[in-house]
Structures are given as structure tokens and as C-alpha cells.
Amino acid sequence: MTVLLDADTVLARHQAAFECAPDVPARRELDPAGPVTVGPLAAVSGRDEYVPLTDGATVRYANLDYAASAPALDAVTAAVTAALSEYASVHRGAGYLSQRSTARYEGARATVAEFVGARDDDHVIFTGNTTDSLNLLAGCVPGDVVVLDVEHHANLLPWRRRGARVVCAPLSVGGTLAAVEAELARRPAALLSVTGASNVTGEVLPIRRLAALAHRYGARICVDGAQLVPHRRISLRESGIDYLAFSGHKLYAPFGAGVLVGRADWLDDADPYRYGGGATYEVIGRPVARDVEVAWHTGPARHEAGSPNVLGAVAIAAACTELTRLGETAIAEHERFLVELLLAGLAGIDGVTPLRIWVDSDDRVGIVAFAVDGVAPREVAEYLSAEHGIGVRDGKFCAHPIVSRLGVPDGAVRASIGLGTTESDVRRLLDAVAHLVSGRGRGSKQR
Numbered sequence: 001m002t003v004l005l006d007a008d009t010v011l012a013r014h015q016a017a018f019e020c021a022p023d024v025p026a027r028r029e030l031d032p033a034g035p036v037t038v039g040p041l042a043a044v045s046g047r048d049e050y051v052p053l054t055d056g057a058t059v060r061y062a063n064l065d066y067a068a069s070a071p072a073l074d075a076v077t078a079a080v081t082a083a084l085s086e087y088a089s090v091h092r093g094a095g096y097l098s099q100r101s102t103a104r105y106e107g108a109r110a111t112v113a114e115f116v117g118a119r120d121d122d123h124v125i126f127t128g129n130t131t132d133s134l135n136l137l138a139g140c141v142p143g144d145v146v147v148l149d150v151e152h153h154a155n156l157l158p159w160r161r162r163g164a165r166v167v168c169a170p171l172s173v174g175g176t177l178a179a180v181e182a183e184l185a186r187r188p189a190a191l192l193s194v195t196g197a198s199n200v201t202g203e204v205l206p207i208r209r210l211a212a213l214a215h216r217y218g219a220r221i222c223v224d225g226a227q228l229v230p231h232r233r234i235s236l237r238e239s240g241i242d243y244l245a246f247s248g249h250k251l252y253a254p255f256g257a258g259v260l261v262g263r264a265d266w267l268d269d270a271d272p273y274r275y276g277g278g279a280t281y282e283v284i285g286r287p288v289a290r291d292v293e294v295a296w297h298t299g300p301a302r303h304e305a306g307s308p309n310v311l312g313a314v315a316i317a318a319a320c321t322e323l324t325r326l327g328e329t330a331i332a333e334h335e336r337f338l339v340e341l342l343l344a345g346l347a348g349i350d351g352v353t354p355l356r357i358w359v360d361s362d363d364r365v366g367i368v369a370f371a372v373d374g375v376a377p378r379e380v381a382e383y384l385s386a387e388h389g390i391g392v393r394d395g396k397f398c399a400h401p402i403v404s405r406l407g408v409p410d411g412a413v414r415a416s417i418g419l420g421t422t423e424s425d426v427r428r429l430l431d432a433v434a435h436l437v438s439g440r441g442r443g444s445k446q447r
């Protein structure tokens with residue numbers, strides 16, 4: 001029987017092991033003995049963190065959970081530190097530091113616009129995260145919305161709440177395009193909203209073809225770029241994407257800030273996302289009627305009521321600048337090597353099945369989800385953490401419909417990579433999984 005441990009129990013075991021065995025060697029090197037050639041492409045926070053194992057040793061943390069939240073780039077940390085030293089109010093002060101903060105915030109907007117190839121008249125709105133961006137847009141769309149059932153809940157539920165039509169994606173890219181086309185032809189829609197890359201399998205959808213398809217049927221397209229933007233350079237102008245949503249914390253910036261970029265008209269015509277200061281152009285009190293009349297701003301300010309997250313915006317812009325400096329090709333090559341190593345290694349382990357949605361998809365970002373025969377995903381993840389110091393995600397990844405459809409009702413284990421990932425991290429994971437299924441790992445079942 002599979003035994004699931006809750007997070008508190010795992011933590012308690014870690015701590016107990018750590019406290020009870022103070023004399024064991026402080027650090028264990030789990031890096032493979034053979035030649036390891038690929039190091040990190042960029043310096044990220046936490047790269048030299050040592051974490052406790054159940055036997056009391058410590059080991060360098062192998063972070064293979066970038067798709068959940070990527071560690072901050074050192075370049076981001078530096079930019080945020082610099083901004084903090086001159087921190088003051090934004091958009092509301094004549095003081096010198098207020099002006100500096102405002103310039104940083106608006107400069108961040110311009111950097112993000114350039115990074116995603118925004119059209120001149122697109123709005124760049126700073127939000128809390130991708131979920132926030134999509135909820136905001138959901139309140140602005142003047143008509144029907146079509147979505148796929150492969151989506152993260154963030155790109156499913158805000159639309160469903162407004163009665164979106166959900167298309168069941170056939171398990172081939174060609175079939176999925178045909179199913180979308182059939183739905184758009186059946187009844188007009190204002191918007192097609194699709195993920196750029198699946199957060200479950202990392203598979204990338206053909207966005208340009210989907211954009212052309214949507215436009216042919218008079219719809220716009222929104223791309224949930226949470227998993228695509230950290231890995232691929234996107235240009236709204238060149239791809240035909242009308243709206244793009246993404247999160248800072250998956251783009252090597254800390255939590256708390258995200259972006260919605262896209263066409264101005266729907267955004268300017270809609271009710272403000274939040275009511276409050278900053279979004280208002282003028283508020284006229286009418287004391288007798290005990291009411292006020294409000295004239296709202298157009299532009300990004302309309303949907304950014306309240307004091308903005310200037311540090312979050314600065315962090316995202318710094319990440320965009322650093323990704324540009326590193327270069328699209330270098331990033332793609334780094335990730336391709338590691339993901340191919342991961343896939344080839346997992347394919348060689350008996351009883352391990354990587355998940356795929358589309359049999360014919362030929363592009364994927366650095367995300368691989370897999371099931372281990374006879375071992376619950378949570379148990380695999382706990383074993384990897386407790387005995388090998390490896391962080392992965394397990395479960396259904398906030399994408400319950402597609403995970404159920406893939407035949408893994410309990411979910412799977414997801415390893416994901418990024419700029420700080422090394423060949424050694426990937427080889428450690430492969431060794432640990434092989435060890436588990438061979439029956440030598442703590443969590444393994446007799447096979």
C-alpha cells in the first residue's frame with residue numbers, strides 16, 4: 001500500500017534526522033562521478049543551497065521545479081536592490097525619489113512592451129500574476145470565448161464563469177486545430193484563449209496557426225504565456241497574438257507581479273478591474289444625492305487601481321533585459337540539451353511513463369511529467385526530496401481535466417528546468433528515479 005506523508009510530517013522527519021545525527025558528514029556530494037559538461041546558463045538565487053536529507057547529511061538542492069516558480073536571476077536581485085534604495089511613492093509625488101520610482105515603473109512597462117514585441121497601441125498592464133491577468137481580460141471580452149480542455153485552471157475557470165465554450169482537444173495537434181476550427185465555424189466567438197505551452201507536458205501549441213485560425217473566423221486570440229514566455233521569445237506583432245498573459249515568478253522574478261499585454265479597445269471600454277485611486281480621472285461628489293460620479297482613466301491605469309507593485313514591475317523588466325542579453329538561441333540550446341537528456345533517461349527506466357497530450361507535437365519547453373508504476377506521485381516527490389535533495393512538483397498541476405483524460409487520476413510527477421539547471425541536476429534525478437524503481441529506494445514498492 002502506498003503511504004502518503006503530509007508536508008508537516010516530511011518536514012518533521014527532515015528536522016528530526018538533522019537534529020539527531022549532528023556527527024554525520026555535513027555535506028554529501030551527490031553529483032555524478034562522470035564528466036558533466038553543462039552548467040547553469042545564468043546565476044540564480046538558491047543555487048548553492050544545501051538541504052537536509054533524512055539520514056542527516058546535507059546536499060546541494062537540485063531545483064527541478066522551475067515551472068511552478070523559477071528562482072530569481074541575480075540580475076533581477078540586483079535591480080530590485082537598486083530600486084529599493086530609492087524607494088518612494090509612484091505616480092503621486094513631486095519629490096525627486098517619487099519621480100525616480102515613477103520613472104522606474106513606467107520604464108519597466110516600456111521594457112516589457114519591447115520584450116514581447118507589443119504593437120505601438122497595445123496596453124501593458126501590470127497585474128498580480130497570470131491568473132489575475134486572465135481574470136482581468138475575462139471582464140473585458142465583448143462576446144463568447146472558446147477554450148481548450150488542456151488548460152491550467154487559470155485559463156479555464158475565469159472563462160467558464162462567463163459561460164465559455166470548452167473544446168475537448170483531440171490527442172493530435174492537427175486534430176486540435178480542426179476541433180477549434182469546427183467550434184469557431186459552428187458559432188462566432190469574440191476570443192479564443194489557449195495556452196502557449198502545457199504546464200503538464202511542456203508541449204508547445206502552434207500559436208501562429210491558431211492566431212490565423214481565430215482571425216479567419218473573426219475572433220481574437222489570447223495566449224496564456226505562463227509557461228511559454230520564460231522559454232521562448234514571443235512577438236505579439238509577428239505572431240498575431242492579440243493578448244498575452246504571464247507571471248513574474250515563472251520568469252525568474254519574485255512573486256507578486258504579472259502582465260497582461262494586448263489590444264487597447266476592449267481594455268479601455270471595459271469596467272475597471274478594481275475600483276479605487278489611480279484608475280480614476282475625476283470623482284465628483286454629489287453630497288445631496290449621497291453619490292459620486294466617476295470618470296475613469298483609459299490606458300493601463302484604468303485596471304491598475306491602488307498603489308502599484310513597483311518592485312514587481314522592476315523585477316519583471318530586469319528579467320526581460322537579462323533574457324534578451326542571454327539570447328534566444330543560447331536559452332533554447334541549454335534547455336533542449338537538458339530536456340532531451342531527461343526524456344532519454346526516463347525512457348530508459350522501466351516502469352516510468354512520460355506524459356504527452358499530442359502524439360504529433362514537435363516542440364516542448366523544459367517540462368516533463370511522468371508516472372511511476374505502482375508508486376503514488378506524492379510518494380515519488382517526497383522520496384526525491386527526503387533522500388536526494390531534489391525538488392519536483394507532483395499532483396494534477398491545476399489542470400484536472402487534462403490530467404484525468406491522460407489516464408493518471410492521481411496525477412504525476414513533474415520535473416521542470418530553466419536557466420539555472422545543470423546537467424548534474426538532471427542526472428541526479430534520473431539516478432534517483434532509477435534507484436526508486438529498482439526497489440532500493442525508501443518509497444519503492446516490491447516490483
Ligand SMILES: Cc1ncc(COP(=O)(O)O)c(C=O)c1O
Pocket residue numbers: 067068129130131132152154155195197198199224226227247249
Ligand atoms: C500554464 C499556466 N497558466 C497559468 C498559471 C497560473 O499562474 P499564476 O499562479 O502565476 O497566476 C500557471 C501556473 O502554474 C500555468 O502553468
